[in-house]
Amino acid sequence: MRNRWAILAILFFVRLTIAFQFQSVAAVAPLLETTFGVGLADIGILIGLYFTPGVVLALPGGAIGRTLGDRPTTIAALLLMTAGSLVMAATDVWGWQLAGRLASGAGxxxxxxxxxxxxxxxxxxxxxxxxxxxxxxxxxxxxGISLLVLPSIGITYGAGTVFLAAAALTAIGIVLIMLYQPPPGATASATGSARLDPLALLALIVAGAIWGLYNIGFAMVFSFGPSLLAERGWSIAAAGSAISVVMWLSVISVPAGGYLADRFKRPFILAVAASLVVAALLAWLTRSDAVITILVLIGLIGGHPAGPIMSLAARVLAPETRAIGMGVFYTIFYAAMMLGPAVAGRLAKSAGTAAAALDLGALTVLACPPLMWLFERIVSVRHRRTQS
Incomplete structure (x- = not known):
């Protein structure tokens, strides 16, 4: 298979399994609280635990992929994800839930x-x-798919079945990734030096921080949004469906943002403007009863910075440094995503409301524009030095 858009479709579905598995906890968080006798702080730890392995595995993960190759590495990762979900489905002990979540996150x-x-x-x-x-x-x-289907599955069949559904989806991903082929010349181009120059390394750290902070803000909506609405008297299913509006509208706004960035060549302005609006909407959500209106706006606007932010790393990476460079990028991202939900859970517990978590999200998104400016400055300096 050599059509890059067909390849992108395969990569899209396989990456979708990660999101589905990640959300399997938050989608049924109130049910897990009842089943295991835990609180919001514990749920926050379980959510954030998915990203904990990234702090130590993202960087060597790039080297592993460079050594073993694309397809063997992705298959091994999917097998690990499947195993983690099966562990969570098979036990009613909270400690094993944590262990299964860690294994899933590593994959x-x-x-x-x-x-x-x-x-x-x-x-x-x-x-x-x-x-x-x-x-x-x-x-x-x-x-979005998990928010629509998993609450009903959990209510009808129990939390274990929710994790079985996640395992089944990752198994399908294994079948699909067998169809992947690398682009012509990719193997040859990746055999050079994999060393990053200092400014490229710094730029990747900043880019990873931007992506991590933005995702913390976005994750607060679907991680603690259902609990916020449940506090206001919404049912678990209704809260999940309402929050899923953000995800489904993002399916439109994310590619729209990427297209606009490529079309008008102004990714920086687009990402900064959208980030400021999203920060304001997150703060408004906790202080207003116009829930659906705000969620619709977050969905329509919140996806625009995704493409421009994710393309930042490509600007400083050559073919031979992509694997290790993505490892650096995701090490920072996972560190942020590990800490974000756990801190948010603690804040929500202290404040006695999930609204505190969404306020934290507003602050993390607000931190992204100045970091975007810093990234542009680093890239500009690096370009001048390479040209001199």
């Missing part, structure tokens, strides 16, 4: 790093912002 880390590198291989210099926006769109699609 998710390896898969995320490798899939991003594979997408970059196929689209660098060819509609990269559009392709990355579509690729990233697999996340809201997977979260």
């Amino acid at each position: 998710g880390v390896l898969l995320t790093v490798q899939l991003t590198k594979m997408c970059t291989d196929w689209f660098t210099g060819k509609e990269i912002a559009t392709a990355m926006a579509i690729f990233v769109n697999s996340w809201p699609a997977g979260v």
